[in-house]
Amino acid sequence: MNFQEIASIRNRFNVKSSSCETVVALIGNPNTGKSSLFNALTGMRQHTGNWPGKTVLQTQGRFYFDNKRYILVDLPGTYSLFAGSLDEKIARDFLFFACPDVTVVVTDATCLERNLSLALQVLELTSRVVVCVNLIDEALKKAIFIDVKALSQELGVPVVATAAREGRGINKLKKVIRDVAEGKAVSRPKVIEYDSEIEAVVARVEEKIRNMISGGVINTRGLALWLVWGDKGILKGIQNYFNIEGKTLA
Ligand SMILES: Nc1nc2c(ncn2[C@@H]2O[C@H](COP(=O)(O)OP(=O)(O)O)[C@@H](O)[C@H]2O)c(=O)[nH]1
Numbered sequence: 001m002n003f004q005e006i007a008s009i010r011n012r013f014n015v016k017s018s019s020c021e022t023v024v025a026l027i028g029n030p031n032t033g034k035s036s037l038f039n040a041l042t043g044m045r046q047h048t049g050n051w052p053g054k055t056v057l058q059t060q061g062r063f064y065f066d067n068k069r070y071i072l073v074d075l076p077g078t079y080s081l082f083a084g085s086l087d088e089k090i091a092r093d094f095l096f097f098a099c100p101d102v103t104v105v106v107t108d109a110t111c112l113e114r115n116l117s118l119a120l121q122v123l124e125l126t127s128r129v130v131v132c133v134n135l136i137d138e139a140l141k142k143a144i145f146i147d148v149k150a151l152s153q154e155l156g157v158p159v160v161a162t163a164a165r166e167g168r169g170i171n172k173l174k175k176v177i178r179d180v181a182e183g184k185a186v187s188r189p190k191v192i193e194y195d196s197e198i199e200a201v202v203a204r205v206e207e208k209i210r211n212m213i214s215g216g217v218i219n220t221r222g223l224a225l226w227l228v229w230g231d232k233g234i235l236k237g238i239q240n241y242f243n244i245e246g247k248t249l250a
């Protein structure tokens with residue numbers, strides 16, 4: 001997949017990015033402060049509409065940092081990439097098919113553990129991830145201490161603590177987003193290795209996908225995993241977003 005092909009898929013999500021713009025997605029459970037972070041990052045410069053063909057609100061905005069332009073997309077709140085609700089399907093499809101250049105997983109510092117399952121799922125799809133531990137002020141009030149460094153080492157991706165409502169940690173977050181976008185940040189996500197039987201099936205499915213689409217930014221292992229888990233939405237997405245006319249997964 002070259003930039004042109006990805007740009008045209010993004011276009012179908014109403015995200016119009018040029019090659020000099022970095023597309024950043026915010027994903028997280030509901031109420032983790034995604035919209036507050038969005039406002040803090042963009043200074044409220046936002047554009048709202050609907051996700052194409054859906055009655056779900058879409059919020060996009062731009063920000064500049066270090067002379068570079070970023071397009072920020074606030075995804076609907078989601079608990080899992082095993083999508084159940086319409087909101088979750090939108091977030092899943094955007095991650096799988098529009099391939100944001102950087103994905104920020106927004107988590108709630110007061111109930112971090114619950115939020116980390118989504119983060120681990122995202123890490124199976126892309127290494128260009130920043131984990132944002134938001135509501136850090138609330139955590140402190142409850143005497144919850146988050147060891148950001150240890151968490152970053154465990155996950156293998158950068159972790160930034162923020163208090164979006166007070167605007168704390170926002171500049172740091174921008175810096176880390178830039179570093180991940182430019183490949184400067186250390187990012188070696190811990191990938192889950194499944195039983196050898198599962199891995200063998202995943203490898204077979206992945207090979208078939210690779211024969212249909214040229215990988216590049218598309219994570220063919222992620223697609224293969226979700227297909228193996230039986231996610232029909234992913235199959236639909238492959239047919240819908242990739243140019244696979246005449247090719248078959250069978
Ligand atoms: N104390 C505190 N409250 C926050 C923070 N970020 C967001 N909130 C509040 O948490 C609630 C949910 O935030 P919102 O941005 O709508 O979350 P979203 O559902 O993920 O978009 C709102 O009342 C925010 O004002 C934060 O860092 N600290």
Ligand SMILES: [Mg+2]
Pocket residue numbers: 034035036
């Ligand atoms: Mg919101």
